[in-house]
Amino acid sequence: MTRTTGPALALDDLRVSFPSAQGPVSAVDGVSLELRPDEILGLVGESGCGKSTLANAAMGLLPESAEVSGAVRLGDRDLTILAERDLRRIRGDEIAMVFQDPSTSLDPVWTVGDQVAETIRAHRDVSRREAKARALKLMREVGIPSAEQRYGEPPHRMSGGMKQRIVIAAALANDPAVLIADEPTTALDVTIQAQILQLLDGLRQRRGTAVLLITHDLGVVAQVCDRVAVMYAGQLVEVATTEQIFSHPAHPYTEALLRAVPGTGEPGAELTVIPGQVPDLAAPPVGCRFAPRCPFATEECSIRPPLEGDEAHGAVACWHPRSRDREVTAR
Amino acid sequence: MSALLEVQGLVKRFPAGGPVWRRRYVHAVSDVDLSIGRGQTLGLVGESGSGKTTVGRCILGLYRPDEGLVRFDGRDVAGLRGSTLAEFRRRVQPVFQDPYGSLDPRWTVGRSVQESLEAHRIGSVQDRRDRVRELFATVGLDPALGDRHPRNLSGGQRQRVGIAAALASEPELIIADEPVSALDVSVQAQIINLLQRLGRDLGLAVLFISHDLGVVEHVSSEVAVMYLGRVVETGPTAAILRAPEHPYTRALVEAIPHPDPSRRFRHASLAGEIPSPVDPPSGCAFHPRCPIAQASCRIQVPELEPVGEDHLAACPVVARVTTRPTT
Numbered sequence: 001m002t003r004t005t006g007p008a009l010a011l012d013d014l015r016v017s018f019p020s021a022q023g024p025v026s027a028v029d030g031v032s033l034e035l036r037p038d039e040i041l042g043l044v045g046e047s048g049c050g051k052s053t054l055a056n057a058a059m060g061l062l063p064e065s066a067e068v069s070g071a072v073r074l075g076d077r078d079l080t081i082l083a084e085r086d087l088r089r090i091r092g093d094e095i096a097m098v099f100q101d102p103s104t105s106l107d108p109v110w111t112v113g114d115q116v117a118e119t120i121r122a123h124r125d126v127s128r129r130e131a132k133a134r135a136l137k138l139m140r141e142v143g144i145p146s147a148e149q150r151y152g153e154p155p156h157r158m159s160g161g162m163k164q165r166i167v168i169a170a171a172l173a174n175d176p177a178v179l180i181a182d183e184p185t186t187a188l189d190v191t192i193q194a195q196i197l198q199l200l201d202g203l204r205q206r207r208g209t210a211v212l213l214i215t216h217d218l219g220v221v222a223q224v225c226d227r228v229a230v231m232y233a234g235q236l237v238e239v240a241t242t243e244q245i246f247s248h249p250a251h252p253y254t255e256a257l258l259r260a261v262p263g264t265g266e267p268g269a270e271l272t273v274i275p276g277q278v279p280d281l282a283a284p285p286v287g288c289r290f291a292p293r294c295p296f297a298t299e300e301c302s303i304r305p306p307l308e309g310d311e312a313h314g315a316v317a318c319w320h321p322r323s324r325d326r327e328v329t330a331r
Numbered sequence: 332m333s334a335l336l337e338v339q340g341l342v343k344r345f346p347a348g349g350p351v352w353r354r355r356y357v358h359a360v361s362d363v364d365l366s367i368g369r370g371q372t373l374g375l376v377g378e379s380g381s382g383k384t385t386v387g388r389c390i391l392g393l394y395r396p397d398e399g400l401v402r403f404d405g406r407d408v409a410g411l412r413g414s415t416l417a418e419f420r421r422r423v424q425p426v427f428q429d430p431y432g433s434l435d436p437r438w439t440v441g442r443s444v445q446e447s448l449e450a451h452r453i454g455s456v457q458d459r460r461d462r463v464r465e466l467f468a469t470v471g472l473d474p475a476l477g478d479r480h481p482r483n484l485s486g487g488q489r490q491r492v493g494i495a496a497a498l499a500s501e502p503e504l505i506i507a508d509e510p511v512s513a514l515d516v517s518v519q520a521q522i523i524n525l526l527q528r529l530g531r532d533l534g535l536a537v538l539f540i541s542h543d544l545g546v547v548e549h550v551s552s553e554v555a556v557m558y559l560g561r562v563v564e565t566g567p568t569a570a571i572l573r574a575p576e577h578p579y580t581r582a583l584v585e586a587i588p589h590p591d592p593s594r595r596f597r598h599a600s601l602a603g604e605i606p607s608p609v610d611p612p613s614g615c616a617f618h619p620r621c622p623i624a625q626a627s628c629r630i631q632v633p634e635l636e637p638v639g640e641d642h643l644a645a646c647p648v649v650a651r652v653t654t655r656p657t658t
């Protein structure tokens with residue numbers, strides 16, 4: 001497999017809309033984002049912000065009805081224009097995905113070991129014996145105790161945490177350059193979540209896999225991500241290092257989201273709430289989609305702010321960014 | 332002053348198959364004591380299978396305890412019949428994770444709330460309509476939303492309706508089981524603020540059941556931590572989060588993903604999985620995963636013992652270490 005020095009995965013002005021009775025729903029609206037080799041990039045946002053649509057678009061898993069424009073570049077190929085046959089060759093090999101509920105990713109009537117081995121054989125010309133040996137090695141690597149015994153077990157005999165480890169083993173089977181993990185720990189208990197997050201972090205360090213970690217949980221982001229991209233109503237509002245996002249959030253939405261998390265401020269104190277509601281994406285606000293709920297919005301905000309910034313301070317799509325030390329130079 | 336709610340030695344088992352002469356049981360709750368004063372909030376924390384939901388359901392009378400007793404305002408709940416039982420149900424109300432399950436999808440949400448007034452025979456027909464509007468206002472909902480069906484409301488709005496329905500009978504105790512777990516962060520913050528304001532303004536006592544220690548830290552000054560059916564530690568939330576005594580609580584606190592990159596997980600997380608409550612480990616149920624377990628932990632079920640001010644932990648190993656200087 002070839003690894004280039006450029007981004008592992010690049011989204012270029014990606015737009016996705018779905019038809020609905022109220023007209024097209026603009027779920028992802030002009031997102032440009034680069035995932036670098038061996039980083040964990042967190043993609044954060046609340047329900048309906050388009051983060052899972054974005055992941056499915058990157059994997060070529062959107063339904064036929066979806067209207068897609070822009071590009072998803074993996075190496076020098078654009079996945080949005082590849083035929084399904086070619087996509088199938090790439091998925092599970094160069095780019096792999098882990099979903100929230102491991103039960104839905106595993107076949108209930110197959111043994112978990114065979115499912116990992118099958119992923120290898122689907123993409124590599126190896127013998128069954130060789131595939132089994134590699135699958136066992138992967139199962140050990142993701143921390144499955146007594147892997148030999150558990151190889152022959154069906155998924156229902158395993159706990160949620162163990163099943164998620166199997167799914168991760170299958171995803172890593174062909175050493176992909178990119179792993180997209182969509183809420184991989186949301187269905188797990190907090191002590192098990194910690195184990196899985198540490199596992200992902202360790203795998204990234206050992207293998208250099210670039211991970212796009214999609215989550216609604218800012219705690220999860222703070223624990224393992226190198227950089228964070230924040231989405232609101234289909235648009236990317238801020239991209240910066242994890243330290244920057246948490247110490248100097250620049251977008252008013254990012255700032256409000258951080259203040260809404262219990263456990264960050266004084267116990268018992270009133271939590272900050274964001275007034276209003278998420279906009280209807282069939283008729284989204286013109287310009288900045290957060291403007292109707294934003295305390296700092298002005299007339300300017302009816303023009304969509306570009307995502308601008310630099311490496312050190314991160315990028316923000318806002319005409320009135322919050323932290324002064326991150327203020328982008330006005331054009 | 333006696334507590335509003337007292338739970339003593341609560342035990343609840345569920346049959347889990349096997350032949351009659353060798354029936355297997357899920358030991359959901361084993362020997363749990365809790366107490367909540369008027370207007371007080373107690374957080375009940377635990378992971379899957381800890382029995383926290385079963386405790387809540389036993390208090391509500393949805394499950395009949397196998398052993399132990401639930402005393403509300405000085406009276407044993409198991410002995411309540413007829414009008415005294417109706418009175419108990421008026422005074423203790425549940426709030427669930429997603430009220431989708433408790434709201435009739437065919438009814439407008441206004442009618443659902445009105446139904447809870449009717450069920451408790453509160454007010455005349457006209458009074459009830461006015462009262463529903465008042466309740467909507469109390470929970471911060473536009474009364475006009477009363478004409479909508481549950482599916483036409485957002486998750487946060489539905490949870491407000493669920494709270495309005497719970498408040499209809501003017502209860503003194505709310506059993507809130509994961510009331511914000513299904514909600515987005517910004518909506519979660521609204522509901523937490525609402526519950527806290529109601530607790531203050533209406534003098535409500537709340538049993539706040541949650542898997543999320545961050546949320547519990549925010550809403551309650553007292554907490555009880557459960558593991559496999561037993562309370563392993565209880566006391567002031569601040570003290571327990573700052574210096575957890577029980578090795579399980581310690582692991583749980585360390586596993587909290589703090590929204591602060593300078594507080595990343597430092598230790599290797601707790602190894603292993605939560606054992607099945609069908610066949611829980613002998614002695615201290617935590618011993619197979621415990622880093623400081625001793626031979627005796629496999630035999631003896633540890634009792635809650637004082638380890639600090641109003642602070643109890645069910646671990647003889649840490650209790651010995653902690654109490655040595657003072658004894």
